Amino acid sequence: LRLRDQQGDIYIERNFNAGEEFVVPKNLFSGSLRAGNATKVYFDLDGEVLGPLSTGKSVVKNFSLDPLQIRKELVVIKEDDEIFQSYQDRKSQGLSTANRVNE
Numbered sequence: 765l766r767l768r769d770q771q772g773d774i775y776i777e778r779n780f781n782a783g784e785e786f787v788v789p790k791n792l793f794s795g796s797l798r799a800g801n802a803t804k805v806y807f808d809l810d811g812e813v814l815g816p817l818s819t820g821k822s823v824v825k826n827f828s829l830d831p832l833q834i835r836k837e838l839v840v841i842k843e844d845d846e847i848f849q850s851y852q853d854r855k856s857q858g859l860s861t862a863n864r865v866n867e
Contacts, residue, residue: 765805767829770794788829797827806841807834814838 766777769792780786782804799805799817802824806815809831815838818824828834 766798798825813841
């Protein structure tokens with residue numbers, strides 16, 4: 765997963781473990797995301813889970829991190845959907861959240 769700011773500078777680039785979360789800072793809303801294995805990438809916006817980022821195995825490039833654009837591009841996963849329940853189960857297990865280390 766690679767997140768870039770509006771100027772194209774890399775903010776974070778790393779592999780995430782299954783169930784791991786990253787809170788996107790507001791200053792990156794004008795940035796973009798690149799993700800391999802994008803069928804496993806979801807967004808939680810105001811308690812609604814949207815995704816997956818891709819339905820195919822290709823790499824997703826230059827995906828906007830603007831919450832309004834995310835809502836336009838992805839579908840809401842309903843609470844009774846198996847994917848939503850799996851997401852909630854992982855979240856309740858207290859899995860780690862990726863945070864940027866301030867330098």
